[in-house]
Amino acid sequence: MTPLPQAGRALGRLVVVGLGLIGGSFAKGLREKGLFGEVVGFDLDPQSRRLAVEQGVVDRCETDLAAACRAADVIQLAVPILAMEKLLAELARLDLGNAVLTDVGSAKGNVVRAAGEAFGEMPARFVPGHPIAGSERSGVEAADGGLFRRHKVILTPLASTDGEALALVDRLWRELGADVEHMEVEHHDQVLAATSHLPHLLAFGLVDSLAKRSENLEIFRYAAGGFRDFTRIAGSDPVMWHDIFLANRDAVLRTLDAFRGDLDALREAIDSGDGHQLLGVFTRARVAREHFGKILARRAYVDSVQANGDLVFLAQPGGRVSGSIRVPGDKSISHRSIVLGSLAEGTTEIDGFLEGEDALATLQAFRDMGVVIEGPHHGRVIIHGVGLHGLKAPPGPLYLGNSGTSMRLLSGLLAAQPFDSVLTGDESLSKRPMGRIAEPLRQMGAQIETAADGRPPLSIRGGQRLQGLNYAMPMASAQVKSCLLLAGLYAAGNTSVTEPAPTRDHTERMLRGFGYPLAVDGATVTVEPGHRLRACAIEVPADISSAAFFLVAASIAEGSELLLRHVGVNPTRTGVIDILRLMGADITLENPRDVGGEPVADIRVRAARLQGIEIPRHLVPLAIDEFPVLFIAAAVASGRTVLRGAEELRVKESDRIQVMADGLLALGVKSEATADGIVIEGGNLGGGEVYSHGDHRIAMAFSVAALRASAPIRIHDCANVATSFPNFLALAAEVGIRVSEEGAS
Numbered sequence: 025m026t027p028l029p030q031a032g033r034a035l036g037r038l039v040v041v042g043l044g045l046i047g048g049s050f051a052k053g054l055r056e057k058g059l060f061g062e063v064v065g066f067d068l069d070p071q072s073r074r075l076a077v078e079q080g081v082v083d084r085c086e087t088d089l090a091a092a093c094r095a096a097d098v099i100q101l102a103v104p105i106l107a108m109e110k111l112l113a114e115l116a117r118l119d120l121g122n123a124v125l126t127d128v129g130s131a132k133g134n135v136v137r138a139a140g141e142a143f144g145e146m147p148a149r150f151v152p153g154h155p156i157a158g159s160e161r162s163g164v165e166a167a168d169g170g171l172f173r174r175h176k177v178i179l180t181p182l183a184s185t186d187g188e189a190l191a192l193v194d195r196l197w198r199e200l201g202a203d204v205e206h207m208e209v210e211h212h213d214q215v216l217a218a219t220s221h222l223p224h225l226l227a228f229g230l231v232d233s234l235a236k237r238s239e240n241l242e243i244f245r246y247a248a249g250g251f252r253d254f255t256r257i258a259g260s261d262p263v264m265w266h267d268i269f270l271a272n273r274d275a276v277l278r279t280l281d282a283f284r285g286d287l288d289a290l291r292e293a294i295d296s297g298d299g300h301q302l303l304g305v306f307t308r309a310r311v312a313r314e315h316f317g318k319i320l321a322r323r324a325y326v327d328s329v330q331a332n333g334d335l336v337f338l339a340q341p342g343g344r345v346s347g348s349i350r351v352p353g354d355k356s357i358s359h360r361s362i363v364l365g366s367l368a369e370g371t372t373e374i375d376g377f378l379e380g381e382d383a384l385a386t387l388q389a390f391r392d393m394g395v396v397i398e399g400p401h402h403g404r405v406i407i408h409g410v411g412l413h414g415l416k417a418p419p420g421p422l423y424l425g426n427s428g429t430s431m432r433l434l435s436g437l438l439a440a441q442p443f444d445s446v447l448t449g450d451e452s453l454s455k456r457p458m459g460r461i462a463e464p465l466r467q468m469g470a471q472i473e474t475a476a477d478g479r480p481p482l483s484i485r486g487g488q489r490l491q492g493l494n495y496a497m498p499m500a501s502a503q504v505k506s507c508l509l510l511a512g513l514y515a516a517g518n519t520s521v522t523e524p525a526p527t528r529d530h531t532e533r534m535l536r537g538f539g540y541p542l543a544v545d546g547a548t549v550t551v552e553p554g555h556r557l558r559a560c561a562i563e564v565p566a567d568i569s570s571a572a573f574f575l576v577a578a579s580i581a582e583g584s585e586l587l588l589r590h591v592g593v594n595p596t597r598t599g600v601i602d603i604l605r606l607m608g609a610d611i612t613l614e615n616p617r618d619v620g621g622e623p624v625a626d627i628r629v630r631a632a633r634l635q636g637i638e639i640p641r642h643l644v645p646l647a648i649d650e651f652p653v654l655f656i657a658a659a660v661a662s663g664r665t666v667l668r669g670a671e672e673l674r675v676k677e678s679d680r681i682q683v684m685a686d687g688l689l690a691l692g693v694k695s696e697a698t699a700d701g702i703v704i705e706g707g708n709l710g711g712g713e714v715y716s717h718g719d720h721r722i723a724m725a726f727s728v729a730a731l732r733a734s735a736p737i738r739i740h741d742c743a744n745v746a747t748s749f750p751n752f753l754a755l756a757a758e759v760g761i762r763v764s765e766e767g768a769s
């Protein structure tokens with residue numbers, strides 16, 4: 025690595041050729057850092073030279089290039105891109121000693137070419153660079169030493185570039201606070217053609233096209249929103265941009281031609297009244313920025329504000345719970361409504377859809393496969409189904425964030441499609457076992473590759489003819505069952521899945537709701553291929569797994585009474601009610617009804633004295649997602665609670681047994697994690713620091729615990745609460761649980 029000076033010791037001489045905004049800012053920033061003994065400027069314009077010295081951008085200026093570059097350690101070339109050729113030819117005639125050359129041009133291919141021509145070959149100590157920063161202002165008078173802070177700088181070294189020179193340039197930009205990346209020249213030019221050059225071309229072109237027609241005066245009078253943004257971009261420096269398009273000709277033309285094709289398709293859609301095509305483009309485009317942001321950060325589908333760093337919940341001790349609330353829509357049913365709605369023929373309208381990040385991951389995956397989906401807007405989603413054989417190959421890997429349900433359900437479906445697909449997810453999802461679906465799917469004839477130990481990503485080879493299967497699941501998993509039933513819709517022959525214990529049956533109920541026949545015989549469900557799904561209306565009930573936090577909250581906080589409205593009480597999901605009742609909870613179901621094939625009720629819960637119990641094994645799969653908060657109930661109950669047969673908890677969004685045991689210990693509760701469960705000695709809860717390990721349900725469980733704690737509980741890593749319960753904090757506050765984001769006013 026190039027020795028950069030220790031604090032106080034200077035590097036020698038920096039020469040900046042071209043004292044505009046970028047060159048001036050580079051010079052000024054490094055001069056302020058005191059990294060070089062001297063910063064020398066060169067510019068043909070006397071005014072710029074004078075200002076540069078007056079404003080402390082450089083120590084001095086030279087009027088002769090040879091004099092400026094004498095004994096330089098680093099020479100930064102910051103002239104307009106088309107002036108580069110001439111400058112490089114002049115530099116090639118000078119003795120530059122061991123100086124490192126670098127530049128800031130917005131296109132790199134032409135700079136590298138010009139340098140090669142001028143010097144006979146690309147000098148090894150020339151490091152091509154491009155800071156992606158700018159300002160509405162230009163000229164040395166706008167120079168700002170902080171201009172590059174938190175901006176990307178792309179360096180495009182060649183194989184022949186000297187490593188030491190590259191390291192030095194890299195470190196100079198980092199000293200200025202930039203985020204430096206290295207890229208190949210061609211790749212840089214292609215990426216920039218798409219992200220920067222084409223949008224500028226469109227802005228210049230559109231504004232001029234409208235402006236040159238006098239009848240369009242009105243447009244400028246009423247310019248607002250969209251058009252105003254175009255005029256802002258079109259206000260950029262014309263000379264600089266004319267240079268860029270000439271310099272990056274080939275890459276710009278490729279991007280422009282692809283765009284012209286898409287624009288023609290839009291024109292055609294408008295002309296032929298093809299609203300479906302338009303909706304498809306617009307609904308995909310609307311969420312594109314957010315979607316790609318999530319993929320790039322490799323995080324769960326969580327709000328970008330929350331996802332930055334460690335989101336801490338601070339829960340204040342004590343309180344009483346009261347009121348009447350409706351928690352958000354059921355996560356499992358929301359996922360399935362997107363899957364089956366997309367595969368149906370006709371338009372499916374969904375109300376009460378959970379706008380949580382997991383269900384949105386499924387929604388986006390189907391958009392990526394060409395399904396036009398409107399919304400969600402206040403829980404309403406409209407799906408223009410494509411039929412069982414209408415999915416299209418996605419443009420790239422399907423990114424499923426934190427959502428295990430999305431990955432497992434989709435695998436079954438994708439194994440039977442004519443196209444290849446790749447399924448990826450965030451850090452937590454990437455650790456979860458997928459062998460449980462890959463194995464039986466392979467038995468059906470699917471071709472699936474996983475990473476080591478059956479973990480994601482999954483690569484699924486399309487075009488396989490699947491065979492029906494008789495499968496006895498080794499574990500009680502609704503996700504595995506659903507995955508195989510979805511594959512079975514496409515297989516030759518029947519597919520039967522037998523479960524070792526009852527698991528949620530939303531897939532079966534919803535398939536029937538869409539008119540797809542299936543047979544249930546005891547623990548075995550069978551699908552036959554060859555039928556069709558017909559679009560229908562779906563009303564998603566409130567999620568009992570989200571209601572569970574409030575069931576426990578109202579049970580443990582003295583003097584509480586709470587009504588939870590319109591909760592799904594499918595018997596395969598009500599284990600939490602059974603377990604709490606066995607512990608002595610006061611829970612009543614009111615107004616039971618059937619909503620679209622799912623049982624629904626209002627649930628009233630009053631505070632009660634809870635006792636520890638041995639949790640019956642048969643209730644484990646029926647309460648599988650509710651254990652984190654049930655452990656809180658156990659922690660404040662009198663006596664001991666024992667859970668066995670729940671090894672599945674170790675492979676959820678976190679190892680829920682260990683993470684809860686650690687958290688309970690931190691709060692002073694005696695608990696012992698076992699291989700397949702936990703033993704909790706009920707008692708008093710203290711306050712303290714706990715870690716959710718990115719697990720939404722653990723974060724919410726400890727929020728509820730504070731109701732009985734003697735001091736505040738700080739809960740780390742809570743951003744993923746948005747995966748299943750986006751408005752948890754608001755609803756908690758509404759009923760009297762005092763938990764909020766730390767630092768939020």
Ligand code: S3P
Nearest residue numbers: 356429500501502503504648649
């Ligand atoms: C789900 C099934 C359960 C559950 C998960 C959602 C579903 O997982 O834990 O949150 O929607 O099918 P398993 O089926 O893997 O136990």
